[in-house]
Amino acid sequence: MKKMITILILIPVLLLSGCLNPTVVSLVEKAYEAALVENDALVETFFAEEYLAEHPLEELSDEMAEDVRNRAGVKLMNIKEHREDHLDSEVVEKLNEAYDGEWYFVAAQTDDETIMTWVVQRGEYQYYIVDGEKVDVDTYLEDILK
Numbered sequence: 160m161k162k163m164i165t166i167l168i169l170i171p172v173l174l175l176s177g178c179l180n181p182t183v184v185s186l187v188e189k190a191y192e193a194a195l196v197e198n199d200a201l202v203e204t205f206f207a208e209e210y211l212a213e214h215p216l217e218e219l220s221d222e223m224a225e226d227v228r229n230r231a232g233v234k235l236m237n238i239k240e241h242r243e244d245h246l247d248s249e250v251v252e253k254l255n256e257a258y259d260g261e262w263y264f265v266a267a268q269t270d271d272e273t274i275m276t277w278v279v280q281r282g283e284y285q286y287y288i289v290d291g292e293k294v295d296v297d298t299y300l301e302d303i304l305k
Contacts, residue, residue, distance in 0.1 A: 183263040183279040184238055186286050191233045191267070194223035207280070207287040214291075226269040238267040241304070250303050254278065258289065266299070274299040 190205035202220045203211065211219075230236045241264045243251050254262055263279040263286075276299070278290040294303065 183265055183286055184240055186279060187238055187265050187267060187277055187288065188233050190288065191223050191227050191236065191238075194220045195227045195233070197224065205288055207282070207289045210287075210289055210291070226267070226275065229270045230268060236267045236269065238265060240265050245305055247303055247305055262289075269293065272296055276303065 193201040199220045265277040267275045269275045
């Protein structure tokens with residue numbers, strides 16, 4: 160009976176926790192916080208070099224700071240990680256083809272109509288954001304999530 164009660168208590172806690180890997184969610188939150196305080200040097204440390212080569216740091220940082228302002232704070236951006244079983248199979252297939260090894264899919268609500276999706280991978284010493292894309296809410300709900 161004690162085991163049953165423990166299980167019944169833990170299931171909602173796990174489901175409501177909002178993320179499965181707090182490290183990757185925390186990484187994205189910290190990148191947004193650094194952008195908000197205009198610390199571009201710190202923002203740079205959260206992104207892979209390849210991503211920064213395609214996205215100018217100053218523009219990226221400005222856009223991220225604007226996203227935080229649109230939502231009135233990082234905590235209100237509903238940042239969460241989605242496991243493969245919550246993503247459309249075509250999305251998972253594309254991510255598996257694009258990235259060697261394990262990847263993590265993180266979503267952040269940037270305004271009422273837009274979701275920013277981030278792909279995070281573990282590097283040799285830390286996690287890095289390796290890709291990001293803004294999508295409208297309808298695309299996110301219909302094409303990305305199951």
